[in-house]
Amino acid sequence: MILNYSQPLEITNLTGWLDSALRSSMSEFWVLLIEFVLVGALLLTAYAVIALILIYAERKITAFFQARYGPNRVGKWGLLQSVADMIKILLKEIVKINRSDRFLFFAAPFFMIAASMMTFGAIPFGKGLHAVDFNIGVLYVTAVSSLGIIGVLLAGWSSNNKYSMIGAMRSGAQFVSYELSAGFALMTIVVLAGTMQFSTMIEGQRFCWNIFNGHISSVIAFVIYLISGHAETNRGPFDLPEAESELTAGYHTEYSGLQFGFYYLAEYLNMFIIASIATTVFLGGFLPIQVQGWDAFNGIMSFIPTYVWFFGKTAVLIFLSLWVRWSFPRLRIDQLLNLEWKYLLPINLINIVLMVILVLTGLTLKDIFGIM
Amino acid sequence: MENIKKLILNTVASAVIEEKQKLTVTVAWDKLHLLAKTLRDNAALPFDVLVYLIGMDRGEELGVNYLLSSSTDLSKELVLKTGTTDRENPLLYSVTDLFETAHFNEREVYALLGIRFINNPDMRKFFLNADWNGFPLRKDYDANPELNPLSLESVDMIDIAPRVMEVDGKLVEETVNIFGDDDYIINIGPQHPSTHGVMHFRTALDGEIVKKIDVHSGYIHRGIEKLSEALTYPQILHFTDRLDYLSANINRHGLCLCVEKASEIEVPERAQYIRTIMDELNRMDSHLLAWACQTNDLGATTAFIYGMREREIILDIFDKTCGGRLIINQNVIGGVMFDIYPDFQKDVKSFIIYMREKLKEYDRFFSHNVIALGRMIGIGNLSKEDAISYAVTGPAGRASGWSNDLRKHTPYALYDKVDFKEVIRTEGDSYARYMNRLDEIEESLHIIEQLIDNIPEGDICAKVKPIIRIPEGEYYQGIEAAKGIFGVFIESRGDKFPYRLKFRSPSMALVSVMPLICKNEKVSDFIGIGGSMDYVIPDIDR
Numbered sequence: 051m052i053l054n055y056s057q058p059l060e061i062t063n064l065t066g067w068l069d070s071a072l073r074s075s076m077s078e079f080w081v082l083l084i085e086f087v088l089v090g091a092l093l094l095t096a097y098a099v100i101a102l103i104l105i106y107a108e109r110k111i112t113a114f115f116q117a118r119y120g121p122n123r124v125g126k127w128g129l130l131q132s133v134a135d136m137i138k139i140l141l142k143e144i145v146k147i148n149r150s151d152r153f154l155f156f157a158a159p160f161f162m163i164a165a166s167m168m169t170f171g172a173i174p175f176g177k178g179l180h181a182v183d184f185n186i187g188v189l190y191v192t193a194v195s196s197l198g199i200i201g202v203l204l205a206g207w208s209s210n211n212k213y214s215m216i217g218a219m220r221s222g223a224q225f226v227s228y229e230l231s232a233g234f235a236l237m238t239i240v241v242l243a244g245t246m247q248f249s250t251m252i253e254g255q256r257f258c259w260n261i262f263n264g265h266i267s268s269v270i271a272f273v274i275y276l277i278s279g280h281a282e283t284n285r286g287p288f289d290l291p292e293a294e295s296e297l298t299a300g301y302h303t304e305y306s307g308l309q310f311g312f313y314y315l316a317e318y319l320n321m322f323i324i325a326s327i328a329t330t331v332f333l334g335g336f337l338p339i340q341v342q343g344w345d346a347f348n349g350i351m352s353f354i355p356t357y358v359w360f361f362g363k364t365a366v367l368i369f370l371s372l373w374v375r376w377s378f379p380r381l382r383i384d385q386l387l388n389l390e391w392k393y394l395l396p397i398n399l400i401n402i403v404l405m406v407i408l409v410l411t412g413l414t415l416k417d418i419f420g421i422m
Numbered sequence: 423m424e425n426i427k428k429l430i431l432n433t434v435a436s437a438v439i440e441e442k443q444k445l446t447v448t449v450a451w452d453k454l455h456l457l458a459k460t461l462r463d464n465a466a467l468p469f470d471v472l473v474y475l476i477g478m479d480r481g482e483e484l485g486v487n488y489l490l491s492s493s494t495d496l497s498k499e500l501v502l503k504t505g506t507t508d509r510e511n512p513l514l515y516s517v518t519d520l521f522e523t524a525h526f527n528e529r530e531v532y533a534l535l536g537i538r539f540i541n542n543p544d545m546r547k548f549f550l551n552a553d554w555n556g557f558p559l560r561k562d563y564d565a566n567p568e569l570n571p572l573s574l575e576s577v578d579m580i581d582i583a584p585r586v587m588e589v590d591g592k593l594v595e596e597t598v599n600i601f602g603d604d605d606y607i608i609n610i611g612p613q614h615p616s617t618h619g620v621m622h623f624r625t626a627l628d629g630e631i632v633k634k635i636d637v638h639s640g641y642i643h644r645g646i647e648k649l650s651e652a653l654t655y656p657q658i659l660h661f662t663d664r665l666d667y668l669s670a671n672i673n674r675h676g677l678c679l680c681v682e683k684a685s686e687i688e689v690p691e692r693a694q695y696i697r698t699i700m701d702e703l704n705r706m707d708s709h710l711l712a713w714a715c716q717t718n719d720l721g722a723t724t725a726f727i728y729g730m731r732e733r734e735i736i737l738d739i740f741d742k743t744c745g746g747r748l749i750i751n752q753n754v755i756g757g758v759m760f761d762i763y764p765d766f767q768k769d770v771k772s773f774i775i776y777m778r779e780k781l782k783e784y785d786r787f788f789s790h791n792v793i794a795l796g797r798m799i800g801i802g803n804l805s806k807e808d809a810i811s812y813a814v815t816g817p818a819g820r821a822s823g824w825s826n827d828l829r830k831h832t833p834y835a836l837y838d839k840v841d842f843k844e845v846i847r848t849e850g851d852s853y854a855r856y857m858n859r860l861d862e863i864e865e866s867l868h869i870i871e872q873l874i875d876n877i878p879e880g881d882i883c884a885k886v887k888p889i890i891r892i893p894e895g896e897y898y899q900g901i902e903a904a905k906g907i908f909g910v911f912i913e914s915r916g917d918k919f920p921y922r923l924k925f926r927s928p929s930m931a932l933v934s935v936m937p938l939i940c941k942n943e944k945v946s947d948f949i950g951i952g953g954s955m956d957y958v959i960p961d962i963d964r
Contacts, residue, residue, distance in 0.1 A: 377722075377724060382797060
């Protein structure tokens with residue numbers, strides 16, 4: 051229904067054409083194989099490209115926060131800086147550490163990158179840009195993204211470095227705690243939306259985003275999700291695992307070259323993943339802003355391609371995250387855990403009950419105003 | 423002071439009292455501890471601050487000078503002297519149990535002069551390795567590099583301290599382990615982003631909690647005091663900048679004052695004005711950097727850059743005045759080297775307006791941030807008694823409620839002519855130290871405001887002979903540097919070189935108190951407290 055209007059910029063046109071072209075010339079098996087490989091390659095490329103863009107954006111935005119210029123030498127406005135950095139990191143020597151657990155040491159970065167890669171695949175970027183659409187999408191994302199902590203703990207353990215170890219232990223405590231809050235915040239919305247599948251969830255938000263639909267309860271869940279998501283990505287003010295003023299670089303102190311690059315990439319991608327899940331679950335995903343009954347307005351809005359909406363919403367949330375990161379000092383480990391266990395978790399539990407009551411008593415905005 | 427003399431003679435009848443630049447009392451080595459204790463516990467005027475402890479090679483004997491002062495009135499000073507003629511195994515009594523600050527100082531004296539102190543709980547060499555051959559500050563020291571070859575071998579740290587204790591009237595040589603067998607020890611430093619230089623804290627941790635800290639210093643010890651013994655006074659000036667490089671100009675002012683006082687050089691009034699203004703600019707420069715680094719230690723990178731941004735303007739003013747930015751070579755004996763430039767007043771006045779605005783921004787941005795408050799309030803508590811015992815001066819000491827601003831107690835330059843408040847807080851925590859610095863910036867602005875329009879015309883430097891000979895005697899001048907009391911001690915034998923020169927470094931006291939106030943705090947807070955103390959390592963490793 052939503053895409054009834056003419057949308058020349060939408061990516062579905064291209065993918066549809068490609069699919070039919072392939073199908074006309076070969077058997078079902080080969081079509082699927084080629085498409086799988088294509089999707090996989092595209093996701094990997096997107097992963098790297100998004101990370102590069104994020105790194106550039108963060109450096110530039112931070113620079114403006116801090117009254118600096120940021121990168122401005124490589125390319126126009128320093129646009130090629132992160133490309134240059136990437137090439138540098140690819141060429142760097144991978145240093146082997148004496149008396150470290152060699153196997154675990156090399157395996158650790160892969161856990162990290164695989165976890166964020168697997169989450170990345172389940173994100174709906176736009177209409178027709180959704181690689182895996184599980185019926186338990188929310189659960190899958192929560193489960194898979196928490197695999198990353200294994201990489202962190204292994205790195206800390208296998209480096210044979212006390213700084214890394216402390217960083218990894220902090221990270222473990224932090225991840226386990228905030229995973230809980232993030233999960234509960236998402237569950238609150240699952241209660242509201244009645245589904246765990248991302249595509250259905252997005253479709254349900256066409257005229258009323260979840261953050262408005264559940265009003266009080268949704269807003270609380272949204273704020274908690276942003277906080278705990280921020281904490282999960284190990285970014286300031288929750289960057290204790292790699293608190294550079296205390297632990298030099300925390301769990302990845304001993305890593306160099308591409309292995310460090312994996313951690314670096316995963317950190318940025320996790321920021322993106324958290325923002326995009328928040329977009330999908332709370333802010334209507336890739337859907338344009340639509341108002342029930344305003345058909346002309348809706349037509350114009352949906353003329354803008356869905357992936358632009360998705361990246362636009364995500365960018366706003368990422369900016370928010372950068373803003374927080376570069377404004378606040380770092381929390382201490384006990385303060386961090388206090389915040390989670392004494393405040394966020396109890397609020398969260400009450401919030402779920404509140405949401406259940408809202409849904410059961412028909413007090414959501416959709417019920418009150420009869421929005422579809 | 424007559425009462426004090428009586429008290430001294432009553433305590434130790436054999437004490438020799440002389441009226442020199444300061445009241446000087448010479449006592450036998452076994453009577454010193456008793457006398458120091460009596461003076462410290464004197465209720466009417468307690469001499470409870472050990473300002474400096476200087477090891478001396480007096481030719482025949484090896485000795486130590488102690489400058490005692492009163493925490494209630496720092497203008498009251500008294501020098502104690504003692505010594506021993508045993509050059510093979512010199513032993514003196516430690517005063518560490520009376521003044522905690524003596525601990526590191528006595529270890530320094532042991533490293534540089536070989537005097538061991540009985541009852542000092544940890545008699546390892548400070549600054550130098552345990553296997554260093556010879557004692558550099560002795561006059562018969564052999565500086566031949568073959569005696570102490572440069573080793574590229576990695577050497578394990580040994581956490582065993584020798585000491586000499588007096589048990590039942592007998593001297594016992596023993597060793598003590600610094601850490602327990604099961605302690606989880608991490609090395610914070612010497613290469614660490616938050617030790618503010620090459621400082622090495624061996625830290626025993628219990629999870630995230632600091633159990634014990636062992637301070638290792640000397641990674642950049644340059645032997646400035648030894649080098650100075652072969653240089654003329656104008657040459658030594660350059661070393662002062664390389665101590666606490668952040669308050670380079672103030673340090674230099676200290677040495678100039680000491681030499682000027684000793685050789686009775688009259689400094690022109692215009693130079694006094696320029697010196698005072700430059701000192702205050704330098705103080706703000708140092709406090710801004712301290713503020714910035716402290717916020718950075720707490721993880722707020724943006725605040726760090728803001729501090730740097732404001733500091734840049736001060737550096738530009740320095741740059742325009744004399745071409746230097748960090749180390750400005752402005753003070754010389756007899757006055758200043760460069761006159762102010764025509765737009766100086768205008769630049770400084772616009773900076774004052776700008777800085778006041780920025781102080782408000784700091785307040786809004788950081789000083790009341792809930793995370794920042796949680797990281798600073800009640801953290802790293804230093805009581806007034808400990809501050810005095812460890813001789814912690816400067817903004818850190820004043821945050822513990824101890825009035826120790828030498829600009830008030832023994833005014834020099836123009837500080838008796840200007841009106842300013844001594845910023846004192848009584849909480850003694852990181853936040854008090856933090857706020858003290860910001861408030862002192864405000865006071866510095868206020869001082870400059872009063873001086874900037876009244877700079878008189880005239881010479882900027884008195885006529886001084888190129889080679890300055892200081893008459894025989896001992897001279898000491900303390901000034902209020904950005905981090906506390908910076909002192910210069912010169913013993914002259916009428917030569918163009920000093921016989922012994924010693925810098926009293928404020929940072930050494932700040933570091934010596936770290937093991938005390940960081941105990942049972944979290945690792946993160948250890949870093950935060952370090953930031954709030956604001957020590958500079960080259961100042962310690964002289």
